[in-house]
Amino acid sequence: MISGAEIVIRCLQEEKVDCVFGYPGGSVLHIYDALFKQDQVKHILVRHEQAAVHAADAYSRSSQRVGVALVTSGPGVTNTVTGIATAYMDSIPMVVLTGQVPSFYIGQDAFQECDTVGITRPCVKHNFLVKDVKDLAITIKKAFHIASTGRPGPVVVDIPKDITAQMCEFDYPKTIQMRSYNPVVKGHLGQIKKAVQILQEAKRPIIYTGGGVILSDAAEQLTRLAHKLNFPVTNTLMGLGGYPATDKQFVGMLGMHGTFEANNAMHYADVILAIGARFDDRVIGNPEHFSEEKRRVIHIDIDPSSISKRVKVDVPIVGNVPDVLEEIMKLMDGGFKTDPELGNWWKQIDEWRGRESLRYKQSEHIMPQFVMEKLYEVTGGNAFVTSDVGQHQMFAAQYYKFDKPRRWINSGGLGTMGVGLPYGMGVLMANPDAQVACVTGEGSIQMCIQELSTCKQYGFPIKIINLNNGMLGMVRQWQEMFYSKRYSQSYVTSLPDFVKLAEAYGHVGMKIEKPEDVEPALRKAFTEHKNDLVFMDFIIDPGANVFPMVAAGKGLTEMILAEDL
């Protein structure tokens, strides 16, 4: 017989969890005590519970493993909600263990009590309240199973304090059967045959892929299939790295800040092969405008509810992406010929490419795009890039060419400012030797700045690329373009001296103000200060905007280009 707290730790060990991100408190003291008595599961002590969940989330995003966070009841839980919702929107597998007041106090407004299951319900894949120590091990097993299978997502397990003190036999189930949860894995062969036929007839095809390719580790299959088909490929923000950005068939990211060629190719395609993507508002713009063109859509996704949600799909294929792609290629081996008109389509795409929609004007100030290009050069394209949310996020997505999956770590769905720094911590726990660049702005970085302290404690050598324009850049851009330059609350005064701030936490700080200093500073950070956290405060052109841009409610082809202004 062992205690409930020891059962929790044994379960984590059985799941081969090597680290958890957390913060102790009253309701989880038994669990922390059990954690203390072993060394298989490492604990990373964050400075705010939100960061624990973000770090666990990035641990998942940057590896194929499930991230784990551990927090106490009440405020510990409410602080995790932003992180859980962030992971939920991007379908990230994660298990969050939360302490709860003793079961006999539940409902009595006890100290640090909150309705964890109720508060987190709309932003989890599933959640549990453990009511009996005998259910503890199987519940944790279910949590890992549900988080990592089907369309992945975060799962919360709420554990009352008295349960962690009770004694019970430990028996960890090897497998789990749930009559109510059996996600489809294998695609329907008849549908796949139909898809292959349509691909063969396509005159203006495009392969449009999203986060599902990354999550299901299908980058290799996607690349092979795309090469076999010789079709253009575009990625969503969440899909970057799913297809090599330096490949000649890649037309760039699509959507609100997508390239001219990607958005036009998507709009005018006669066949769209959508893979692990969900046609969201930031991707297709105005759905009425999008549906003006006649086209056939093939959609491969593990989640049936993503299919025909916003765009009517002709051939739905529910299944695990790599398996379905293998099936398609197998069928293609039986004599597949692409349509001869494909050559003209490529000519059209090259003409669109000729607009060079990512070109930007240099100024006497540092241009943020230039910093991204230099970051790409200096890191050889091999860095894990975490980002916050705003203009800098779009610049990173547009100018850092991701050739590999799981290297671009950002909050796409929820758009959570403040994730960048804790994301860097999670990446480093899953990939200890990685080069990690956190691309951020002076607005976002201050939302989780306290984690500089965690980084010092554990020696996380994150390179913070702060694109500092003294403005909430994306808000300012919208105000400039759509609110007649009324810059309501988008100007940040009283910024800290970030160099001194970094130094106060025991890190290296740099301030870079001239374009010619950008590359040397980056080189110095990634070589001389390889093992240090370096906070690089780039003072950038405050007027720089992200282009192309599809304004909210506009159609994909109604882009505003930099050259239009």
Place this chain on the structure above:
Amino acid sequence: MLRHIISILIENESGALSRVAGLFSARGYNIESLTVAPTEDPSLSRMTILTSGSDEVLEQITKQLNKLVDVVKVVDLSEAAHVERELMLIKVRATGKDREEMKRMADIFRGRIIDVTESTYVIELTGASSKLDSFIAALDAGLILETVRTGVCGIGRGDRILKV
């Protein structure tokens, strides 16, 4: 905007109802009525939701319900032959000449009077929702003291069986 009756088999766990109700409110789907109770297998509950929406919305409702981890099976009963019933208890003023009239109306609609006082009746009426609506419409509104309806429950006809 067609009327649909969705039947759900769901794990009889605490919080299961709030997952379904929360899904409907979060995604802006209609709930006109909802009934739930355990089945012959106490580990399962059967829920019936009366909703309305276009074909696209109904497709999303069934897909989203199926995605809930606790949901075992979902079927749109109104897609094929089915029977549906709703129970209503209605308390009416029954004095003077209205007393006889109320009794007669209850008989016409095959209702039963299950509680009698000097001045009131409680009438029990079962049937399709439209029949209950008609009964209410047939009474003098001023005589209705209180109504309570269970919401629709339904079952497929013949071989259409919703079971694990």
